[in-house]
Amino acid sequence: MTIAQKGRWLVVTGLVMLGGVYVRALAFTPVERFQGLAQKIFYVHVPAAVTTELAVILLGLASVFYLFLRDPRLDRFAEASAEVGMVFAAIVLTTGPIWGKPIWGTWWTWDARLTSTLFLFFLLAGYQVLRGAVTDGSLRARYSAVLGICAVVLVGFIHLSVYLFPTLHPQPIVLKPSKPSLPAEMLLTLVLSFGVFVVLYIGFVMQRYAIATRRAETLHG
Amino acid sequence: MGELVRQAWTIARKDLTLEFRSRTAIVSALVFTALVLTVFNFGRDPTAVSTLDLAPSILWVTFTFAAMLALNRAFQLELDNQALEGLLISPLDRRSLYWGKLLANLVFVAVVEAVGLPLFVLFFNVPVGNALLPLLAVIALATLGFVAVGTLFSAMVVRTRFAELMLPVLLLPFLLLPLTYAVQATARLLDGRPLSEVAGWLRLLAAYDIVFLAVASWLFPYTVEE
Amino acid sequence: MLWAEGLRHAFNEGRVVALDDVSFTLTAGQTLAVFGPNGAGKTTLLKVLAGLIRPQGGSARVAGGRRVIGWIGHQSHLYGHLSVRENLLFWGALYGVPRAQRARQAADALARLGMSDRAEQAVWSLSRGLVQRAAIAKALIHDPEVLLLDEPFTGLDLGAAAELRALLGALRGAGRALVLATHNVDEGAELATDIAFQLRGRFVQLAPRGGRGSAEIADAYRRAVAGGGGGGGGGGRIDG
Numbered sequence: 001m002t003i004a005q006k007g008r009w010l011v012v013t014g015l016v017m018l019g020g021v022y023v024r025a026l027a028f029t030p031v032e033r034f035q036g037l038a039q040k041i042f043y044v045h046v047p048a049a050v051t052t053e054l055a056v057i058l059l060g061l062a063s064v065f066y067l068f069l070r071d072p073r074l075d076r077f078a079e080a081s082a083e084v085g086m087v088f089a090a091i092v093l094t095t096g097p098i099w100g101k102p103i104w105g106t107w108w109t110w111d112a113r114l115t116s117t118l119f120l121f122f123l124l125a126g127y128q129v130l131r132g133a134v135t136d137g138s139l140r141a142r143y144s145a146v147l148g149i150c151a152v153v154l155v156g157f158i159h160l161s162v163y164l165f166p167t168l169h170p171q172p173i174v175l176k177p178s179k180p181s182l183p184a185e186m187l188l189t190l191v192l193s194f195g196v197f198v199v200l201y202i203g204f205v206m207q208r209y210a211i212a213t214r215r216a217e218t219l220h221g
Numbered sequence: 222m223g224e225l226v227r228q229a230w231t232i233a234r235k236d237l238t239l240e241f242r243s244r245t246a247i248v249s250a251l252v253f254t255a256l257v258l259t260v261f262n263f264g265r266d267p268t269a270v271s272t273l274d275l276a277p278s279i280l281w282v283t284f285t286f287a288a289m290l291a292l293n294r295a296f297q298l299e300l301d302n303q304a305l306e307g308l309l310i311s312p313l314d315r316r317s318l319y320w321g322k323l324l325a326n327l328v329f330v331a332v333v334e335a336v337g338l339p340l341f342v343l344f345f346n347v348p349v350g351n352a353l354l355p356l357l358a359v360i361a362l363a364t365l366g367f368v369a370v371g372t373l374f375s376a377m378v379v380r381t382r383f384a385e386l387m388l389p390v391l392l393l394p395f396l397l398l399p400l401t402y403a404v405q406a407t408a409r410l411l412d413g414r415p416l417s418e419v420a421g422w423l424r425l426l427a428a429y430d431i432v433f434l435a436v437a438s439w440l441f442p443y444t445v446e447e
Numbered sequence: 448m449l450w451a452e453g454l455r456h457a458f459n460e461g462r463v464v465a466l467d468d469v470s471f472t473l474t475a476g477q478t479l480a481v482f483g484p485n486g487a488g489k490t491t492l493l494k495v496l497a498g499l500i501r502p503q504g505g506s507a508r509v510a511g512g513r514r515v516i517g518w519i520g521h522q523s524h525l526y527g528h529l530s531v532r533e534n535l536l537f538w539g540a541l542y543g544v545p546r547a548q549r550a551r552q553a554a555d556a557l558a559r560l561g562m563s564d565r566a567e568q569a570v571w572s573l574s575r576g577l578v579q580r581a582a583i584a585k586a587l588i589h590d591p592e593v594l595l596l597d598e599p600f601t602g603l604d605l606g607a608a609a610e611l612r613a614l615l616g617a618l619r620g621a622g623r624a625l626v627l628a629t630h631n632v633d634e635g636a637e638l639a640t641d642i643a644f645q646l647r648g649r650f651v652q653l654a655p656r657g658g659r660g661s662a663e664i665a666d667a668y669r670r671a672v673a674g675g676g677g678g679g680g681g682g683g684r685i686d687g
Contacts, residue, residue, distance in 0.1 A: 067443055122394040129390050133381035137460055143377045146440045147391065150370065153436050154395055157429065165421055219460045231540045235526070243528050307524030310497045311541045312513040446501070 003213070007206025014200035021193045029189045041099040043189055047197040048091045049117050053155065055085025055201065056120055059127070060152020063145035072216065075141035078148055080208035082127050084201060089121040116158070123151045137219075225317045232313070232321025237328055239298065247332060250290045254337040257283045258344050272345050277407035280341050281363075281400055284334060288364065288396075289389055291329040292371040295322050296379040305445075315442035319372060326368045334360060352410040355419060359406045362426035366399035366433060373437040376444045395433075402426050448510050448624045449473040449496065449593060455504030456491055456648075465491035466502060467648035473641075475592070478615075478625040480639035482632050482668050488648040489628035493520070493595045496626060509593055514543055517591030519599045523582045527571035531562060531581045534570060535588050542589035556584040559614065575602040583611065587618075594618065596627045600634045612638060632668050636661035644671045 001009070025043045059081040066074040096114045097107040108114070127147055134140035240246055261279045265272070299305040308318060338360070342349055349356060371392055378387045406422035449472065456466040465488035473479055483489050494500040495507050497518055509516060518524075525534045535553040544552055557563045560580045570578060579602045586594065594615075600608045615638055619625055627635045636642070636656070642664055644652040651671050656664070 119394060119397070126391045126394060129387065130377070130381070133383065133387055139380075142443055142446075143381075146373070146377065146443055149440060150373070150395065150433075150436060153432065154398065157432055158398065161425055161428065165425060216460075228541065231537065235529070235537050238533075239526060239528050302524075302526045303522035304524050304526060306499065306520070306522050307518070307538070308541075309499055310513065310516065310518050311538065312543060313541050 002210065003206050004210030007203045007208075007210060010199055010203030010206065012203075014196055014203050017196045017199065018193075021189065021196050024192065025189050029185050030183065041095050043193045045092060045095050045099060045113070046190065047194040048088045048095070049113050050194060051197045051201050052085050052088040052092060052117055052120050052124075054198070055081045055088065055205075056123065056155055057152055059085065059148045060155075063148030063152070066141060066145045067149070072137070072141065073213075075144065076209055076212035076216065077205070078144060079131065079212050080205045082124050082131075082148075083208055084204040086121065086124045086128065087204070088197070088201070089117050089124060092117040093121060119158075120155070123154070127151065137216075225314055225320070228313055228317035229320035229324060232308075232318060233324035233328070236295070236298065236322065236325035240294075240325070240329060246290075246294045247329065250287055250329070250333045251336050253290060254283055254287045254333055255340055257286060258337070258340055262344055273347070273411060276341075276345055276347050276411060277404045279345065280338075280407060281404050283337060283341070284330075284360070284364070285367065285393075285396055285400060287333045287337060288330050288367045288371060289392065291326055291333065292368065292375045292392075293385055293388055294329075295326055295372060296375050297384070300379055309445060315445055316438055318445065319376075319438050319441035322376075323368055323372045326372055327364065330364055330368060334364065347411060349411070350413075352413070355416060355423075356407065356410050358423060359403055359410070359419075359426065362423065362430055363399045363403035365430045366426060367396055369430060369434045369437050370395045373441055373444065376441065399426055399429050402429070448475055449508070449626070451492075451496065451505070451507040453505030454492070454495060454502050454507060456488075456495065456500065456502045464488070464648040466495065466505075468505070469645075469648070469650050470505075471641075471643070471650070471653060473624045473626065475622040475624055476619060477640045478619050478627060478638050479641045479643060480635035481626065481628045481643045481645050482630065482635070482664075483628070483645035484630055484672060486647075487645040489630075489645055490520070490597050491648075492645070493518075493597050493626060493628055497595055511592060514589070515592040517586035517589070517594045518597075519583055519586045519594070520597040521601075523570075523578050524585060525570045525578065525581055528569055530567045530569055531557065531573075531584070532566040534581065535585055538585050539588045544589050552588055552590070556588045559587065560584045561610070576604060576607055579603055580607065583614075592623055594623055594625045596625065598629050599627070600629065600631070608634070632665040633661050636664045644668055646672065 021043065025040050029040075029043075059078045062074045062078040062081065065071075066078065093114065096117075100109055100114075101107055127144065130147055131140055131144055134143055258279070261275075261283070265275060296305070299308065309315075341347060371388075374391050374395075375388055378384045378391065381387055402422045402425045406419050406426070409419050409422075451472075452470045454466045454469040457464045463486075467488075469488075469492060471479065481489050481492065491500065495502050496509060497516055498509075498513055524538070525531075526537070529537065532553055535556060536549055539549045539553060540546075554563070554566075557566050560583055562577070562580055562584060565573065565577065565581075570581060573581065579599075583599070596615075599611065603611060612634075615625060615627075619638070619640075625638070627638065629635045636659075639656050641653070641655050642659075643650045643654075644667075652667070659667075
């Protein structure tokens with residue numbers, strides 16, 4: 001099976017599993033006391049946000065390796081990861097307000113998760129814009145790698161700064177999985193959901209990577 | 222090491238000579254800063270929100286835009302003069318090019334800030350008082366952070382289409398961090414808070430500067446090699 | 448002094464071949480003239496030698512590195528708002544000319560190019576020919592052992608071109624190595640000790656000049672270009 005086919009298979013599997021997680025979330029997981037049914041979106045929201053960050057971190061790693069190895073496959077992976085990351089970020093940024101309106105009464109709030117995801121979205125958008133503006137393949141790869149590394153350093157710095165200076169952040173701009181006080185069943189649903197999102201991430205990245213490879217081949221051919 | 226410093230200084234001195242001889246860029250930047258501060262004045266309703274609440278944001282938004290103007294010209298200068306290729310053919314160490322440009326950018330932005338800060342204090346009746354020295358420290362550290370990353374990105378952006386638009390798009394997410402720290406620190410300083418409350422923000426700014434100076438100077442050669 | 452071995456380089460994801468297995472060696476006193484039509488890869492070759500481009504295949508080396516190379520190319524590398532002298536001092540500093548000698552070497556270079564009276568003039572106010580002369584002065588300020596010249600006669604009138612030829616001849620005589628790329632055979636033929644024809648990245652001919660006149664070389668060149676890669680010689684090593 002080609003990468004694209006494997007990717008598609010994974011995505012389909014992932015979506016089916018996502019459906020399963022949803023059934024579990026809606027029917028078999030207890031309803032949260034204060035937030036009611038609307039809290040269920042949490043099981044999509046949090047994993048999507050964490051996956052976005054995962055996409056950025058992997059993008060950064062691929063960028064570092066690219067600068068040393070100059071393998072165009074690493075650049076294509078970075079390109080794929082960035083685009084998929086943006087999709088997941090968009091999911092968070094749209095599901096957030098949907099969740100927020102019934103809970104907080106406003107469409108937008110500067111809570112930790114939304115803020116950090118918005119931030120990641122801007123980083124990824126900048127990355128895409130840079131890629132779009134450079135026509136030469138190897139220059140584009142090099143510039144993207146530089147930006148990718150800066151992005152991942154920034155994300156790391158934010159995390160570290162919150163852990164080192166906890167009192168200073170009235171609105172901590174970091175993603176903290178809010179696990180501590182979840183009952184076991186909710187936690188399980190959350191973990192399952194996260195697993196599903198990772199599967200989806202891998203599937204989407206594989207497909208996107210295949211597209212990038214095909215594009216490169218067309219140019220060479 | 223000494224050679225690196227000397228080369229960086231040669232670059233910086235050349236840039237500053239050119240900048241202050243033609244004066245166009247620096248004058249534009251100064252006028253721009255004054256205009257932005259004026260716009261903020263007309264944009265606010267003094268009865269609704271106290272100036273002092275807004276002041277830190279006003280100052281830092283202004284400085285951020287001024288820094289971006291400065292950053293754009295750094296490598297545009299080389300392109301305009303068709304000299305970048307010559308710099309790369311010469312034995313100039315790529316890192317020296319980064320540090321030289323960084324230094325020139327810092328001086329340029331410092332000049333703009335040296336005019337902008339008094340204007341800000343004047344326009345908005347800001348009670349700086351004892352906080353002046355710590356405030357200058359905040360400004361220095363934040364500016365260093367802006368310019369460290371900005372110098373790197375401006376080298377990349379100069380060879381793309383729509384360079385002036387691309388730089389803010391790429392750079393602003395990275396500036397949000399030192400910007401936030403600077404605004405928080407400035408707010409507390411103008412509020413008359415003791416230095417101990419501000420120290421944490423200063424340390425964060427310093428940490429940001431160290432990390433990104435290191436990363437940017439390491440990455441810079443990759444942006445100019447062909 | 449200068450080595451190139453198996454150089455390969457292509458642009459646009461491999462569609463435009465700029466260097467195709469180019470190899471040669473150059474020692475002091477040799478002048479290699481590379482003739483070729485536009486797009487043949489002459490500029491790319493010079494950029495690889497200068498260390499500006501890392502070739503995708505093969506290697507090139509100049510003994511002494513960037514410090515000993517003087518470059519004259521399409522871009523003047525001069526800052527418009529600085530005077531000619533200020534430009535020379537700047538580039539001299541970058542090329543490691545000690546501070547004590549910088550002013551004198553700048554003055555020497557200016558005198559050599561007949562530009563002493565224009566030393567304080569801002570470059571933006573100079574005519575194209577004078578800018579080219581200033582660029583040549585800049586290339587010579589650090590007394591380079593190797594000169595890489597990309598169409599150096601562009602913008603020069605007949606008189607200035609003749610002066611440049613004389614200057615290059617003197618430099619070559621004084622133990623420099625020169626690589627001169629041009630599409631105009633008449634300009635470089637007399638100066639060369641060795642001639643190469645470059646077509647689509649490949650050296651289709653590489654041989655010592657051997658007393659041939661420029662007319663003869665021009666003829667061979669035309670044949671090589673028309674033949675699209677034929678003609679004698681092939682790739683090879685030339686030693687001085």
